[in-house]
Amino acid sequence: MAEKLQDSYLAAHDQLYRTLRMRIMYGEMRPGQAITLRGVAEEFGVSVTPVREALKRLAAEGALSISVSGRFQTPVLTNDRIEELAALRALIEVELATRALPRAHMALVERLQTINNAISVAVAKADAVTYIRTNLEFHRTLYLRAQAPAMLATVETVWLQMGPTMRALYGRLQRKDPPMHHRLILAALKAGDEPGLRVAVRADVTQGLRMLAG
Amino acid sequence: MAEKLQDSYLAAHDQLYRTLRMRIMYGEMRPGQAITLRGVAEEFGVSVTPVREALKRLAAEGALSISVSGRFQTPVLTNDRIEELAALRALIEVELATRALPRAHMALVERLQTINNAISVAVAKADAVTYIRTNLEFHRTLYLRAQAPAMLATVETVWLQMGPTMRALYGRLQRKDPPMHHRLILAALKAGDEPGLRVAVRADVTQGLRMLAG
């Protein structure tokens, strides 16, 4: 087995998995976009074997859907499914934020503010991919404090499933303002206001669904 | 590709996946039990290729853990992890039950009662595997009414991760009574009592953790 450079031994399929996962989660692919084994294999200079593992793994997490004939594509979500995934986000993220609250010190709040500034920049530049990535980084940074790896992994799976759709929705969103609810989250964190934090996180997560329902 | 019998074309790796998933979820394997590619391949009369896909997929769902050298084994959960997974179950299952409540008609309640009787039989026979399987069937039957496939899939993943540990805990549990909380769930369903249902589901899910904390 060809080892990489001197550090970070990563199996080929794991490297593929991580790269493709980021592409999907951060909205670099459109909903319904097809992915082929040989296409990915050629792009990364490997055989189809590790590609199969990576794609199957992503499919198992809901990041890809498999057609009846076995073809891979990014999922095309119905409105019902989007609403359900948003409800899952709300459920789990409110819990994660609640668990993080007693451990959230000033250094964390400052870090979140820095990320929030990066989000504002992405919004100003209308850079959808950067917006999605930094927005998720904001949430992940907060939830890491919850010391709840299983919950975090679960919610990341939800993010993954919504990635391509979030990108497609971003164009319709016509965002012009930096995230309002993030400021509410930061304020609640500073004040130690658990009810306020729960409301703010729930509102932030379910934001952007109004245009779907309406 | 050798087709199976005339109906239900299932790819070999998918067949393997389903079979192994059931073994794990229903507690037919102990925590930390090793699984090898060639072992499974020989048992099922296939090559290692489809086995790799099935095991990788199970690992992606947390049903198996992978050692640093790439070996597969059923997960050995810490108490913190068990508590976290139980909290996840509580969060999601309470929501699923709530969503199922307005759609729960008499036929569903009767079906749940039938399953509940099967659980009592398994308890009387001290049959851990049957107990776990029928208990999960009780929950799944209720939650199917919620029309929330993403939530159901997520909670099934949690069940999967807990499977081997649930089996190991069952022995310590010394169960002698049929599930008390299930009767509360049924009563709340019949009465249309949403708060009562939420409390009963939460209690049922987090039951059995007292011996861990104590």
Add this chain to the structure above:
DNA sequence: GCGCGGCAAATGTGATCACAAATGCATATG
């Protein structure tokens, strides 16, 4: 008796090949 070294077996990984099914495009047909 106990620990250590070394070798054989076991194990996961990735490449390659053959195969069947699905896809898609070009051509023929009404």
Add this chain to the structure above:
DNA sequence: CATATGCATTTGTGATCACATTTGCCGCGC
């Protein structure tokens, strides 16, 4: 011009092989 037919290409699947690493067991030496 639209629809159907047929064939070449694409695509996923599974088997097999070579290889590097790890595991584990046996025997040697202290």
